[in-house]
Amino acid sequence: MTVFSKLLFGAMHVKSYDWAATPHDDVQLQGSRLAKVKADAILTTPCEASVLYPEDGGNMHRFTAQNACAVLDVLGPPYDDGSGRHCQYYNASSYSVGKMFLTGDSMSIPGGDRYDFLEEREPPQDFYLVGSTYMGPRILDH
Template identity: 25%
Template sequence: MMPGDGSMSSIVQRVARQALVTFRSPPRSGQEAAKSFLENHSKLKSLMTEVRAADLKLVPRGADDGAAGGAAAARTCHGSPPVTYMHICETDRFSMGVFLLKNGASIPLHDHPGMHGILKVMYGKVRISCFDQLERPAGGAQAAAVRRSVLRSTGEFTEESGPCVLSPERDNLHQIDAVDGPTAFMDILAPPYDPDDGRDCHYYRVVSDAEVSNAEQEQKEVWLMEISQPPDFWCGGEPYLGPEVRL
């Protein structure tokens, strides 16, 4: 069977169905419930590992194909967006789609409140920096804006890499940078962003290293400040041309 033909398109459908099973209901307390969720989540990760650009009818773009052209060009509202999104499917339990980053583009540091996520690179290379907040602000405008956090990891991912995974408790904030050319990745978020249900996207920047450091902790502690959406970042849409998904 040849990659990308009708016989292989079922991988996209299988991923969506497994995501529906995995996130059909929030993970409940109890050993059996937790075990079932972990087993289903592992199956979903394995399926995501199999997906390739051809399965989505996604054609890798060249380095000069709509390059971001730097921050100055990105700030020009009349230019094309540095990042676009192909919507594949969405339910009240999860959303699935593809993000495409132009050469030099970045998705700024942002959070996923109460959400699980799985990211799999389809082509190109991304650098992902993952953070977690160590404490919630005690109160007051200043306290709410700056939060003590930890840089969990920074790594580069290609189509040969396994998925990058986040949970409500771990690696929940991340920044994604295109490295050495344009890139694209398949993305599942569960549940989807929904400001009306307390899941709005917030943006951050690193202010400085944390004043208090745990000598036994290998990760780097930092202060993160919540900011408005950076002016040089916005996300446009483009049509998804891959296999239809039915749920």
């Protein structure tokens, strides 16, 4: 799915990932899979909207409020368990493997890229997602 995100007010930390591309995509550790860090920053309003694509741009992401804030996420197509588009949750961990080096809470591979290991987990019990169907005009590609 493609995700359009816009911070409406306040400040939040965003950390986003894409699955690591070859040759590192086969690196796994105890059920975790290697993911490349795409963004690790604090956003404050006003700021630009971001677009996260299915295979690039940090589609797996974590938002952490820095103060009272709101973010609008528009997903296309939306989550749908029946169609195989599940909302998944991950724990992020860092380990030293081969030529990777621990830098803070992420891995670094020579060349400047940063990586974490992501392990799928159960959804948080205190998280509530409110969805709504888009009822506006049809959106067309040009």
